[in-house]
Amino acid sequence: MKVVGITTQQEVYIGSKDRNFRINEFLIIMDEAQGDLMGEVVEANTYNRYIPLNINGDLVDSSVLESLRAIGYNIDEDTIYIAKVRLINEAQYPVETGSDVRVPKFYEVKDFMVKANKEEGLVLGLIRNTDQMEEDMDEELKNILYTFEDDKLQPQKGIPYILDLKSMHQYPHIGVFGGSGSGKSFGLRVVLEELMKLNIPTIVLDPHFEMDFSEMQEYLPDDEKEDFSGKFKCLQVGYDVGVKFEDLSPQDLKNLLDASSTLTDAMNNVVDILYKRKDSYQSFHDRLKMLSEAQEEGSQEKIKRRIEEATTTAETEAWKKRKELYDSYDKTCPYSSVKGIFWRLRKLYNEGIFSNDIHEIEEGLKLGKLIVVQGSTRMLQVFSTYLLNNLYHKRRDFKDALYKHTTSDYFPPFFIVTDESHNFAPKGYECPSKAVLKEISQEGRKYGVFLILATQRPTLLEETITAQLNTKFIFRTVRSSDIQTIREETDIKEEEARRLPYLKSGDVFISSATMGRTIYVRIRASKTRSPHTLNPFDELKKYSKEEEEKFYRIIKDKLPINESQFLSILGEVEKEYGEAINMDQLKEKMEKLVESEKIEKVATPFGDMYK
Structure with missing residues (x-):
């Protein structure tokens, strides 16, 4: 292998007669004047006598042809391998043409490729095309991971990619980008498994109910299987966790109401005036309700009349209370705004937001667990506004207290992980959860709070947050606008950007500030699986088969049955089947059993008989 053509300080071309090149492999150029220079293959081409060498003028120009001839290549007969190589570090001078090229030894790339040991970092995958350096x-x-490719488990062949967790204090936050089916959720699962191994406190917002780690992958060898059941907990908003109303500040309450539906300035004013510190849900609800009912009457005279017409002492006292509220707040709290706040408050209550508290989440984080908060996207938008504000400020208060030499309860550093993160921090419009995520993206590093944000559409994610993601995992991406956003936010080159729509599921470009460049990685095989891994068409087939078996078990003891007997057995079949069945449905089910050859249909003088 030799350097050919005109060279620069950044890029060279390499030619070979007997060795093909692989994209993203690393090579050492032995320049006599400058010493060994490491480079990465960014383009690889093969030419032979059946394809003219000038077919691709931008790669093989006359200088490359002349160099190949000069070093003894028969360009009319030989198969020639040509690679475009970009140097890892810019050379002082253009590389010497004719310099020999070799494959590096592991020790030469170790400091560049391995930034942490497996005990302190996250073992996420395999650096592609490094298998030639594995031997030494x-x-x-060695042998610390498996990959899953071509529907089978593959042993490790190459250098592992280990994310340096400690470097996140300097280069915080991770972005995970990729289209549907690209392996994005799979990669996120592997990151979370690694965080659980190290007992790093983590909060996961899971709108798809898929971040459950209780089911182990069946394809792994027994010695590789790992039980995560004691390291995570799934909690559902509105059932297991919620918001303790008495702990809400006026701003917390406004954030929750705003997440339910946008508040006007007048509505914000209503909350500021009517909400009292330490209000219970019921007391605030009743205050809103009584004020709105008084405002519906329209005037003091009408309210006085209702007091006079009251038939019981309780009714009289209730209308007196309404009058007090009306006199105090009618002029500062418009009726429409009071009703708007009342409607939003009831909506949150009906969804179970106020049915619990976040104590279980706080305790789980203190124990170093991964806490998965599940719910619909809208419910998580509402709840996360309160949750993330609360947790972030607990950690912030602790760190500030250390700095000021005062006392505060300990709260650990933690990760915040969201899938579909563009729903929590959208570009172009405001939402309550966006404000706290933006604050954490800019200041969280100082307090030990880090973000891992996954999305199919990086273009729709708030730009300030995107700019703060110092490590980006880029899976297969098809949309040109998303590829353009990725190019703007990373050091990914044009050649790599062109490959993004064609990456295999599970292959990823990792752009890391720690590495200083983009690395091509195969994500390791996960140790757990999503509860949604069953193919929907297999699910349909399985369900249909189970229903057919269930009906067959009920009907087989009643065979043979003549069609004229259907009415007499219908009630009994319905009772055993557990569902209402009419005559037409019964006949359809019988015909399906005939199709699957479980029973036989015979024509008789008295109609069809099933036996």
């Missing part, structure tokens, strides 16, 4: 790799880096 350190023993502790």
Whole structure:
């Protein structure tokens, strides 16, 4: 392998007669004047006598042809392999043409590729096309992972990619980008498994109910299986966790009401005036309700008349209370705004937001667990506004207290992970959860609070937040606008951007500030699986088969049955089947059993008989 053509300080072309090149593999250029220079293959081409060498003028120009001839290549007969190589570090001078090129040894790339050991970092996958350096790799880096490719488990072949967790204090936050089916959720699952191994406190907002780690992958060898059941907990908003109304500040309450539906300035004013510190849900609800009922009467005279017409002492006292509220607040709290707040409050209550508190989440984080908060996207938008504000400020208060030499309860550093993150921090319009995520993206590093944000549409994610994601996992992406956003926010080159729509599921470009460049990685095989892994068409087939078996078990003891007997057995079949069945449905089910050859249909003088 030799350097050919005109060279620069950043890029060279390499030619070979007997070795093909792989994209993203690393090579050492032995320049006599500058010493060994490491580079990465960014383009690879093969030419032979059946394809003219000038077919691709931008790669093989006359200088490359002349160099190949000069070093003894028969360009009219030989198969020639040509690679475009970009140097890892810019050379002082253009590389010497004719320099020899070799495959690096592991020790030459170790400091560049391995930034952490497996005990302190996240073992996420395999650096592609590094298998030629595996033989002399350190023993502790060998056989520490499997990949899953071509529907089978593959042993480790190459250098593992280990994310340096400690470097996140300097280069915080991770973005996970990729289209549907690209392996984005799979990659996120692997990251979360690694965080659980290290007992890093983590809060996950899961709108798809898929981040459950209780089911192990069946394809893993027994010695590789790992039980995460004691390291995570799934909690559902409105059932297991919620908001304790008495702990809400006026701003917390406004955030919750605003997440339910946008508040006007007048509505914000209503909350400021009517909400009293330490209000219970019932007391605030009743105050709103009584004020709105008094305002519906329209005047003091009408309210006085209702007091006079009251038939019981309780009714009289209730209307007196309404009058007090009307006199105090009618001029500052418009009726429409009071009703708007009342409607939003009831909506949150009916969804179970106020049915619990976040104590279980706080305790789980203190124990180093991964807490998965599940719910619909809208419910999570509402709840996360309160939750993230609360948790972030607990951590912030603790760190500020240390700085000021005062006392505060300990709260650990933690990760916040969201899928579909563009719903929580959208670009172009405001939502309550966006404000706290934006604050954490800019200041969380100082307090030990870090973000992992996954989305199919990075273009729709708030730009300030995107800019703060120092490590980006880029899976297969098809939309040109998203690819453009990725190019603007990372050091990904044009050649790599062109490959994004064609990446295999589970292959990823990792752009890391720690590495200083983009690395091409295969995500390791996960140790757990999503509860949604069953193919929907297999699910349909399985369900149909189960229903057919259930009906067959009920009907087989009643065979043979003549069609004229259907009416007499219908009630009994309905009772055993557990569902209402009419005559037409019964006949359809019988015909399906005939199709699957479980029973036989015979024509008789008295109609069809099933036996």
